Amino acid sequence: xxxxxxxxxxxxxxxxxxxxxxxxxxxxxxxxxxxxxxxxxxxxxxxxxxxxxxxxxxxxxxxxxxxxxxxxxxxxxxxxxxxxxxxxxxxxxxxxxxxxxxxxxxxxxxxxxxxxxxxxxxxxxxxx
Numbered sequence: 418x419x420x421x422x423x424x425x426x427x428x429x430x431x432x433x434x435x436x437x438x439x440x441x442x443x444x445x446x447x448x449x450x451x452x453x454x455x456x457x458x459x460x461x462x463x464x465x466x467x468x469x470x471x472x473x474x475x476x477x478x479x480x481x482x483x484x485x486x487x488x489x490x491x492x493x494x495x496x497x498x499x500x501x502x503x504x505x506x507x508x509x510x511x512x513x514x515x516x517x518x519x520x521x522x523x524x525x526x527x528x529x530x531x532x533x534x535x536x537x538x539x540x541x542x543x544x545x
Contacts, residue, residue: 419508420452426499435468435490443469443490443498448480450509453502463498467491473500 435441459475461484468488475482490496
């Protein structure tokens with residue numbers, strides 16, 4: 418319905434550690450067509466202890482929400498957050514959703530701190 422509130426729920430399960438110390442951010446892109454203007458204070462609802470910030474940044478043009486990690490996101494269970502954006506003021510025809518979820522500041526589980534030796538090893542693997 419044009420102009421109506423649209424509650425979106427996102428469920429992720431990471432296979433890497435996400436934490437504040439690594440400056441991790443969970444990003445969902447591709448939620449286009451919203452009437453919600455750009456903001457750095459979009460409310461985010463989470464279950465207590467998920468490690469996610471209670472507010473996020475929203476970019477209307479790309480339909481992107483960026484949620485900072487304020488603690489640590491568990492790799493052993495689902496992390497769920499919800500947020501509300503407004504539908505656009507003009508009805509849209511239904512389209513396939515092309516949303517992507519990614520996170521920055523990721524370290525593989527079990528990884529040790531990188532030394533010069535580990536760094537060159539990783540670079541040579543990436544180049545082959």
